[in-house]
Amino acid sequence: MSYSYGKWTKYQIMKDNPILVGYLPKTVILSRGNFWELIEENEAVVIKPSGGSQGYGVVQITKIGEDSYEIHSDRNKMICGKNGIEEFLDKEKYGRKLYLVQQKIPLATIEQCPFDIRVMVEKEVDSIEWKVTGKLAKVAKNGYFITNIAKAILTLEQALEDSSIKDIDIQLLNTEIDNIALLTAYELGEYYQSSRIIGLDIGLTNNGDFYIIEANLKPSRGMFKKLKQ
CATH class of the missing domain: 3.30.470.20 (ATP-grasp fold, B domain)
Known part of the structure; x- marks a missing residue:
């Protein structure tokens, strides 16, 4: 039997439990539509590869103004507008692998x-x-x-x-x-x-x-x- 070990599969399994679903940040497959919907709801999201580990490829994007967004990767931060975000989302790597976009939890x-x-x-x-x-x-x-x-x-x-x-x-x-x-x-x-x-x-x-x-x-x-x- 073949198993998927990606984050998306594990999220779906946990989400199906009526108790656990209340402890999960909203997570969807990355697409332009899903990204804009989630960032409008939460103002900050995290993009991550479904099959990644050790934080590789994880990026945080925060809405900081009407047409102003901060992209935070490792220690690097960049401010751009909506067009800059669109270009970022169109990068080739997001087309080759399954990426997720997740509600950012405001960590203590x-x-x-x-x-x-x-x-x-x-x-x-x-x-x-x-x-x-x-x-x-x-x-x-x-x-x-x-x-x-x-x-x-x-x-x-x-x-x-x-x-x-x-x-x-x-x-x-x-x-x-x-x-x-x-x-x-x-x-x-x-x-x-x-x-x-x-x-x-x-x-x-x-x-x-x-x-x-x-x-x-x-x-x-x-x-x-x-x-x-």
Whole structure:
């Protein structure tokens, strides 16, 4: 049996669950029409390859005026009008691969740098029971909007203490994240039956709301070793 491991397939699986859909940023296949509709709704979107990893090819576009947009890639920023965006969307790479455009989650920050949460969920061989085995926070380097290039790896508790989020019940948040992570693992596990480990990237807002940015079926454990150090 052939499986698709792209972000789009995993998003569709999660979206079909009536509980998980409320934790997903709106995501659609990139096209001119879909892009303009989503950026008008949200003012900021992220474009990413469905089959990408480690943040490769991820771009953020923000509407900053009536005909003014900021394109943010790595540390590079460029301001242009609608015509400039149209030219950007017409680049050849977007015609060769499947790209997605996703509602940008306004991530909470630590010292003005956005951070997100990596949640590891695992199950043993021949077991049907998933367990949350680890959580940590990844803080983006100065000038970056994604955390794949992290300047700090923190415990979730330390990140929340240092963050722009105020008046949050950490224990309640931990429980909700665990419940949603387990539900996600069971849903994805029904399709990817050979997978025994899933890494979820979860974005937190200043209000304490959280969203599943994406799910990884081959997550690295290396960052957890950095946390122990």
